[in-house]
Amino acid sequence: METATEPAQRWTQKSLLALIFTNVFTLRFLTAWILLTGVARIFDFTIWACPVYSTLEVKCPGCGLTRAVEALLWGNWAEAMELHLFAFPALVAAIGTLIVTFASPSLRDRLLNPILAIDQRLALGWVLLALFFLHWMMNLCTAS
Numbered sequence: 001m002e003t004a005t006e007p008a009q010r011w012t013q014k015s016l017l018a019l020i021f022t023n024v025f026t027l028r029f030l031t032a033w034i035l036l037t038g039v040a041r042i043f044d045f046t047i048w049a050c051p052v053y054s055t056l057e058v059k060c061p062g063c064g065l066t067r068a069v070e071a072l073l074w075g076n077w078a079e080a081m082e083l084h085l086f087a088f089p090a091l092v093a094a095i096g097t098l099i100v101t102f103a104s105p106s107l108r109d110r111l112l113n114p115i116l117a118i119d120q121r122l123a124l125g126w127v128l129l130a131l132f133f134l135h136w137m138m139n140l141c142t143a144s
Contacts (some may be wrong), residue, residue, distance in 0.1 A: 028101060061136035065090055085135050089128065 032048040052060035068087035080087040093139050120126055 059136075059139065061132055063139075069094070084133055 052058060053063065062084075065085040065086060068083035069082045069091050071083060072087045072091055100111060102110060
């Protein structure tokens, strides 16, 4: 008989999303980062300058993503999509991360197993990562 944590362990070796969402430390780190960034944006406080842009003077892959998610939360869909195309997936991932972080292990498995099954078949995490970097490369090529 499978325990509540065994399904998550079964997926861990097989997909990018499983590596992220089945590791408790990673979930807690992401949750803390999401909350810290959100509070900083509410009070118009910059946590730090982008290390990629500060060092290389090139926009990083996530440049504008925080502002895009904020615009999305305020209902400014057009502005959000203009700032970063991955605003909606980032918002869904942030909400999912918060839910999964505070869920019991059995509820976490019930929520994650269908997503991880889809990820297993479609390599969804890797596809999203590739599209994220393709979006970045296109922005670099069209930047003036």
